[in-house]
Amino acid sequence: MARDALTLSLIFVSVFFIPTKIESTTVAATNPATNFIKASCRATTYPVVCVQSLSVYAPTIQRSPRQLVQTALSVSLERAQSTQTFVVRLTKFRGLKPKERAAIKDCLEEMSDNVDRLSKSIKELKSMGQARGKEFIWHMSNVETWVSAALTDDSTCIDGFSGRALNGVPA
Template identity: 35%
Template sequence: MEQSKIFTALFLVLLLSSSPLASSTTTVTQQNTYNTFIKRSCSSATYPNVCLKTLLPYATTVKSNPYKLVNAALSAALKSSNATLSVIYQLYRTEKITKWDAAIVKDCIGDIKDSMSEIKDTLKVISSISGSNDKSFVISNAQTWTSAAITDENSCLDGFSDRKVINAVIKKKIRNSIVSLARVSSNALYLINHLSV
């Protein structure tokens, strides 16, 4: 009789551990661990709320890997660059602006394209880190490229700050888009700066 109780208890334990409920509990626990890693990593970022908003969707991919987190942050910066470029192109094509204003907007487009190129270079550099014998050198290159991208983003803003360009609504839309991009890029640089070798 006692043996059958033990057998029944063991059978129930095995049944529960292999059930979808046990599996979903493990998945939820892992997801919480991944979310916590990103929250902790973003807590001291330059723009913590922006960091969380852009990187939490990558939690399952990133897991608890700081290099994957940097990769996700750079991917988010590239996505933001594309969105910014799209906003500027749309305003450039649809709004009536003076030749002088058009020249400033064209310069801005060039700056954002340069920034995108530098972010792509950073992604390439970071992807090579696992096979590198000199991780410090790779991280230094990533810092240089990302800093250059942020400089180009700010150069675009500088073109609008010196004088009244276009109308206030267009200027505000372009400025908001670039500020948003610069914040995402700054967070990526912060995460690169905190990679351990």
């Protein structure tokens, strides 16, 4: 049980770092799977976004911490890929200043790293099977490292657009 809480808190801290349009979902408040998702999302940085993003997957998640984590990572990967595509489009804008072009280029590299790290995290979770003890800790340490690095990549991308040089908000 403690490892499930550790897993959930680890993943949910990082799962919703890429802002996207959220489609509204209608799920009965008494649904045990939805209640499980809501309770799990309370520990996240953005609980409303967490619930909105995962509630649609309630039938798949049920009340499985492992399925919740896998789904959260899959949603994050999908959003990271979407963001990467968006940043690629930004590179094609004409009239960009050199500093803007450099920030976009750096961000694209960070997004590429994000996609890679989230993909590795998903594969690691799938490959760990029913690992226990030291083997479980080793697998989770890998996931934690890659998810933490993805968060850092995201922050680095955002920081590249802040400050006076790009008319952003000072970091």
